[in-house]
Structure formats: structure tokens, C-alpha cells
Amino acid sequence: MAEYNKEVLVGLQGKLKALKGAYSAESNPELKLELKEEIEKYENIVSLYDPKNNDVLKISNLYMQFGGLKVIKNLSFDINRGEIFGLIGPNGAGKTTVFNCVTQFYKPTSGDIRFKNSHNEIVNLLELKVHDVIDYGVVRTFQNIELITELTILENMLVGAHKSYRSNLFKQMFHTKSLMEEEKVTRAKALKILEEFGLLDYKDNYPVGLPYGVLKRIEFARTLMLNPELIILDEPAAGLNESETIELTQFIKDVRDKYNVTIFLVEHDMGLVMNVCDRICAISF
Ligand SMILES: Nc1ncnc2c1ncn2[C@@H]1O[C@H](COP(=O)(O)OP(=O)(O)OP(=O)(O)O)[C@@H](O)[C@H]1O
Ligand SMILES: [Mg+2]
Known part of the structure; x- marks a missing residue:
């Protein structure tokens, strides 16, 4: 330890x-x-x-209150390494709020949220700033598509790696050899991810005009640029039709299997939840 x-x-x-x-x-x-x-x-x-405990994320006695509105009351659950875990509940039950508490967009009123990485190092996420959570391997997508419309799919993938660019500003100003080398590696990684998930044909396309299901998969694939251990997906199937949802279900399983990641998702589509999740936690008001 x-x-x-x-x-x-x-x-x-x-x-x-x-x-x-x-x-x-x-x-x-x-x-x-x-x-x-x-x-x-x-x-x-x-x-x-x-050391025998196999949890990646442990949420203990979480409370979140906005003014007088108590949204999360005494919520506790664990997510095991390598599983696909679903959080379900009616509109407004606080699912996105739980995600925001994990990723530190919100600081909970009270409770404890710890993350254990693959080296068994444990971090109290509440002690981190929002942009530092990613460094520990916790990466999320949002409820709406967040791809940048002015950039191609490949460029969006490269921007997605931004947090893991190690080169400093000085090096960037002079565009040194090491930066160019790093860009090459990042580009190769982006192309590999796109190819692995059958998205390579879209690399030079702009997001506008691409099917929504494809955009959702690209957005999800983009999280892999940050070497995540835990990927958090907020309603990945929202706005998808039936066949796109079936494709996404397989895609989620493929990402987990190929990249050995743990997946934590919120979803309304019960078909997807039942097909893809190993375990589920239900919350209500
Ligand atoms: N920043 C905030 N300030 C005040 N109230 C908030 C804030 N964020 C969320 N809430 C409230 O908390 C409650 C839960 O919202 P949340 O978005 O977490 O629900 P949800 O389960 O994700 O719903 P949906 O299924 O519609 O996405 C709602 O009543 C919402 O208005
Ligand atoms: Mg929500």
C-alpha cells in the first residue's frame, strides 16, 4: 500500500x-x-x-443541498474496478448532481468521495480542484454534445488530449523537437482510437451534419485521449434512435473491454441500462 x-x-x-x-x-x-x-x-x-477491496469509486453518505433544496440525501454506493455501473432515477432526482459532485463541478454539502487508481493509490476527490480530477484518471462526458463545431473530428480528438500534453508554454513558443514528437504521438493515438472504433472515415469531417449517434460515439472515444481509468457518461443514449442505441450499447462494452476502464453512467433508456450495466443504483426524490 x-x-x-x-x-x-x-x-x-x-x-x-x-x-x-x-x-x-x-x-x-x-x-x-x-x-x-x-x-x-x-x-x-x-x-x-x-488491499483486497476492488472498488474504484466509493461514495459515502453524500448530501447535496442548493439553498433550501435538498437534492441528494445520504447516498452511498461503490463501483468495482472494470464494471459498467448505472445510476438511474426520474428527472430531477439528482443524477447529474451526483456526477458533478464526483467530478468536483460541485462541492457536496457533506459526505465523502474517494477514488482508487490501478496502483491502489487512493485520493479523496473532495480535496481536488475540478481540473485536477482528470489527472487522476476520472473523465466525463456531458449531457449535451460538447464537440467543437469549428474543428474536424481528428482536431477534436487532439484537443481532447490537451490536459495530458506535457510540453510547457516555452517549448510551445519555440515549437521544439520534443513538442513535435509529442504531437506526432498524440496524433497517432487519436487515429488509433478512431480506427479501433470504426470512426476513422470521419476524421476530416466537421461535427455539423454527422449523425447524432456518430457524434455521441466520437465524444465518448475522445475521453480515451486522456488515459482514463473511470469514464463517467451522462445520458449517453439521449436523443438516439433504437438502432443507434444498440450500436452505442456495444460500443460501451468495447471501450470497457479494450481499454480496461470502469464506466459509470446515468441513463433514462432502460433498455440500454439493462443490456450494458453490471450493477445499478436507483435514486428517487
Ligand atoms: N446549480 C444548481 N443550483 C440549484 N439547483 C440545482 C443546481 N443543479 C441542480 N439543481 C437542482 O437539483 C435537482 C436535481 O437536478 P439534476 O440535474 O441533478 O437531476 P437529474 O436527475 O440529472 O435530472 P435529469 O434526468 O433531468 O437530467 C433539480 O431540482 C435541479 O433543479
Ligand atoms: Mg441529468
């Missing part, structure tokens, strides 16, 4: 011990109940640090 994990674990175990002590000493039933929830939360978090 990484040294960093060990240090955090010792802290968590200390906190758990203190909570258990407080619980035994407390006589007020309401406060006792609150302490019990806290104890359960910390026990849940500590379990992620067990």
Missing part, C-alpha cells in the same frame, strides 16, 4: 475510534443517531483501504 494511503488510514482509524468513544458516552438519542451515521461512514471509507 502506498505510504500516503497508510498515513491517511491511520488518521481515519483514529477518527473512527474517537467517534465510537463519543457514541458510547452519548445519552441523547438524536445525537447518538448522528454519531452512528458518522461511524458507518468512516467504517465504509476505511474498507476501501483494504
